[in-house]
Amino acid sequence: MKFIIITHVIHIQDNNQYLGYGPYISEMNIWLKYVDEVKIVGSLIKKTPTVIDIAYKHQKIDFVSVPSFSFTSLKNNLISIFKLPIIFWRIFGAMKDADHIHLRCPGNIGLVGCIAQIFFPNKIKTAKYAGNWDPKSKQPWTYKLQKWILSNTFLTRNMQVLVYGNWENQSKNIKPFFTATYSESEKETFQKTGFEETIEFVFVGSLVAGKNPIYAVKLVEQLIKKGHNLVLNLYGEGIERSVLEQYIQENKLEKNIILHGNQDKETIKKAYKKSHFVLLPSKSEGWPKAVAEAMFWGCVPVATKVSCVPFMLDNGNRGVLLDMDLDKDVADMEEILANETAFFNKSRSATEWSQKYTTDVFESEINKLLGK
Numbered sequence: 001m002k003f004i005i006i007t008h009v010i011h012i013q014d015n016n017q018y019l020g021y022g023p024y025i026s027e028m029n030i031w032l033k034y035v036d037e038v039k040i041v042g043s044l045i046k047k048t049p050t051v052i053d054i055a056y057k058h059q060k061i062d063f064v065s066v067p068s069f070s071f072t073s074l075k076n077n078l079i080s081i082f083k084l085p086i087i088f089w090r091i092f093g094a095m096k097d098a099d100h101i102h103l104r105c106p107g108n109i110g111l112v113g114c115i116a117q118i119f120f121p122n123k124i125k126t127a128k129y130a131g132n133w134d135p136k137s138k139q140p141w142t143y144k145l146q147k148w149i150l151s152n153t154f155l156t157r158n159m160q161v162l163v164y165g166n167w168e169n170q171s172k173n174i175k176p177f178f179t180a181t182y183s184e185s186e187k188e189t190f191q192k193t194g195f196e197e198t199i200e201f202v203f204v205g206s207l208v209a210g211k212n213p214i215y216a217v218k219l220v221e222q223l224i225k226k227g228h229n230l231v232l233n234l235y236g237e238g239i240e241r242s243v244l245e246q247y248i249q250e251n252k253l254e255k256n257i258i259l260h261g262n263q264d265k266e267t268i269k270k271a272y273k274k275s276h277f278v279l280l281p282s283k284s285e286g287w288p289k290a291v292a293e294a295m296f297w298g299c300v301p302v303a304t305k306v307s308c309v310p311f312m313l314d315n316g317n318r319g320v321l322l323d324m325d326l327d328k329d330v331a332d333m334e335e336i337l338a339n340e341t342a343f344f345n346k347s348r349s350a351t352e353w354s355q356k357y358t359t360d361v362f363e364s365e366i367n368k369l370l371g372k
Helices: 022-031 076-096 108-119 140-149 213-225 241-250 264-272 290-297 326-337 339-352 359-369
Strands: 002-014 016-020 037-045 053-055 060-065 101-104 123-130 159-165 172-179 197-204 230-235 255-259 279-280 300-304 320-322
Touching: 002 022, 002 076, 002 108, 002 213, 016 022, 016 037, 022 053, 022 300, 022 359, 037 076, 037 197, 060 076, 060 339, 076 320, 101 108, 108 123, 108 290, 123 359, 140 159, 197 213, 197 290, 213 230, 213 241, 213 255, 213 326, 230 264, 241 255, 255 264, 255 290, 264 290, 264 339, 279 290, 290 300
Parallel strands: 002 037, 002 101, 037 060, 101 123, 123 159, 159 172, 197 230, 197 279, 230 255, 279 300, 300 320
Antiparallel strands: 002 016, 016 053
C-alpha cells in the first residue's frame, strides 16, 4: 500500500531521518506499521532536534517539501497567493500516486489537502481532525471551511473523518475517535498520596495564550494565599514563558511554581505519577492529550469546558470543570482540597476511564481503518 500523509506539522531532517513533534509522530508510527510505502507532504526546516522531536519509523519514506503559509496579515496573504499553486500541485501529484490518502487537519496544508482530495473520489481516504469539532465553537474561517468540506459527502467521498467527541447531526462519514499514549503493558497498580504534605499540580503543554498557562499560575497562587501547601510544575515552552517568569518573580512564587521547559516522555510520565491534579485552562482543544495522559496515572483533571473535555471528565465526576471565573474556580478547588475522599474517588474514576484508551486499542482501530 502506498500511503500518503498531508500534514501541517513542521519537520526536521537529521541525516536520513525525518523528525517532528513527538506525540504526532508516535501516533503516525502506529499507522505506518501497516503500509508498504510512505509519502509525506509537509514543511521542512533546518533546525537542531529537541527532546520533543522523534523520528518516523519506516524503511521507505519519500518526503515532499512544501512551503508553509498563513493568512495572518496583508503581507502574508500576498505571499501565500504565490505559494498556493505550488503547494496544491505537489499535493495533487502525491495523491495521484497514492493507494490511501491521509489528511491531518485542521491546518493550512490540511486545507489545501481537503480541496485536492475532491478530485480523487474513488481513492480510499482518512482524515484526522485533531482540533475542536464542536459545531457551536468559535473558530477561524479556515477551520470552518475544512470542517464543511470534510462533512460534505458530495465533495468528500470514500473518506472516514476521525473527530474527537460524539456530536449530534453529523454526516455518515464522521467517526468519533480518540488518541493514546500508553500501552496495556504500562498499566500499574498505584495509590496517590493524600494532602498531608505538598499537593502537586502539573501543567503540560505549549506556553502560549491559547493554552492559558497564566490562568493556571493565578489559580494556584490564590489557593496558596488561602493557606494550601501547593506546587505547580509547568512543562513546555512558548512565547508566554517570559510573561510567566516575570509574574512568578514579581509575586514571589519561585518556590511554588516551577518552569521545567520541554522534557521527554519519561520525565513527563514521572511528573504525572507524583501529581495530584493536572491543569488545563485552555481556550480550545481537540482531544487534550495531557489530560488523558495524566488521568492514566490518577491525576484529577482541572480543565475548561471545551470540545470533548466534559465527556472525558464525565461532566465533573472524573475531575473539575473550570468556569474561567477565578473566584468560583478557587472555591470549587477548595471544596475538593477539603475532601480527600472526593479526590480519591475522582482519581480512581479518571484512571479507570483513561486506561481504556491504550495504544493497543488504538492500533486495533487503525487496523480496521486500513482494512488490515
